[in-house]
Amino acid sequence: MEPSMNASSTNANKQKSDSTWTIARKKFVKRKLAMISLFFLLFMIIVSFLAPYIVNTDVTRINLAEINEEPSSEYWLGTDRNGRDVFERTLYGGRVSLTIGLISMFCVTLIGSIFGSVAGFYGGWVDNLLMRFTDFILTLPFYVFVIVLNAILIGFDRVTGMWSLIIVFSLLGWGGVARIVRSKILAEKENEYVLAATSIGGKPSKVITKHLFPNVMTTVIVQATLLLASYIVAEAGLSFIGVGVPPDIPSWGNMLMEARQTDVLQNQPWVWVPPAVCITLTILSINFIGEGLKDAFDPKTNRG
Template sequence: MEPVMNTSSKNVEKQKFDSTWTIARKKFFKNKLAMTSLIFLVFMIAISFLAPYLLSMDDVTRINLAEINQEPSSDHWLGTDRNGRDVFARTLYGGRVSLTIGLLSMVFVTLIGSFFGSIAGYYGGWVDNLLMRFTDFVLTLPFYVFVIVLNAIMMGFGKVTGMWSLIIVFSLLGWGSVARIVRSKILAEKENEYILAATSIGCKPSKVIIKHLIPNVLTTIIVQATLLLAVYIVAEAGLSFIGVGVPPEIPSWGNMLMEARETDVLQNKLWIWVPPAVCITFTILSINFLGEGLKDALDPKAKK
């Protein structure tokens, strides 16, 4: 009878999983704001990562004293900065750096948080207490203070670039909230009958977690991941703006905004800082609207 029970449990679980995602997909496609946000976000990612194939690197890094602070024209669509570099080219290349930091940090933080949260939630007992106390310790650390300090230390070694240094630091310090959310979902989910049945027939804990528990809390993880993407894009921009994020020689949206600290640039040379500011604003808005759309689509209690 055990193989029959196992097969039946798997079929019920698969039907539930397929049905949930089918309904969620239909609800998401009906959300015009979320779909528009998704299209915009994909467009921003595409043109940013295709920048090396669309533009020359010389426009980004080469200093041209003869074209300093030029207004937008047919030669330079968004003008040039105080070093004569093309603002349009730097905006695209800067998006490549900022989005890479946001995307990779989000992926690593989600993976680390999901790992610790699922282990703590499934095993409980002293394992749960140990991991959650460590998680609480990480959450009590002043995030930006430790990011600045650790980023400076890692870059001081000279073996880690500014972009990867931020990604590593964000990943080490940002997983706590994901771990707590995943743990709470796992604690509720593991009491269901199909989990008890899988455990009773001798399924390994790793198999129960990966094949049974994680797919059923995946909706929560996805929504949380979209929010983290916005958080780390803003974090990079803020840290670079005050000069402690990505090194100034590497174009990023935050580094481009750093020039807006000068009063003359802020008031009279809008073309230098408005493009990256607009890109950050609309990218974050699209991510937030996308997250809300996913949350509504994946919520079984929301209206169809």
């Protein structure tokens, strides 16, 4: 009995010594669906960003001699109404859509984390001021302001359609993250380690970055995955109705825009099915990754 008890106690001590990140990583690896989704998402990102090295043709060049060609050995996914290769445009479109999603996610997470951390840590009038401004941002009709601001930014010569969407998403999308981070900071700042760091004269910036924010990082990571999916969908939806990425820049949303024509929708599925499948599978993979991260960082399942 004693050896088994010693072994169990050793395992218990080992589990206690493992950090939250180590436990979460081990649990996440065990989730097959989340791991498959992670590999698929990485594959899509790598293939999309290596598109210029995979295909060497100009995806914006119009070829009237090859209009509406069905899938063949020469054109794997056929051509569209302008004679452009659908396979090549799908690769380049993924680069644009994923770039918008990834950069917007990073900017929104950064802005929201800063606002939420400062508001939660200082409290008082600082909290009231920042949260009232956050409430104002959250009350704005998101898509209406995205369309208006995007149209304004596109008017500047140095701002392309892709970057205008990123700027607008970043300016209007951080409110939810700020509220979540603030609530976590309010709960964490009452702990003894934070009070000790403050009592010995620690600067607020160091207390926030070194003590508070690392303990809310897990929640921010899970929220970031959801943001990535939402911004990819937002780009696709806005480009589909013609107010997102300009038509001359290939994106998954722009490729879906051609499905608004009844003839293309019914008789030329090779034009819109590939980007639709890419968007669907990418969003599903991101959601599965988010669910896996949520369960991995859940302290209730850690006890199990």
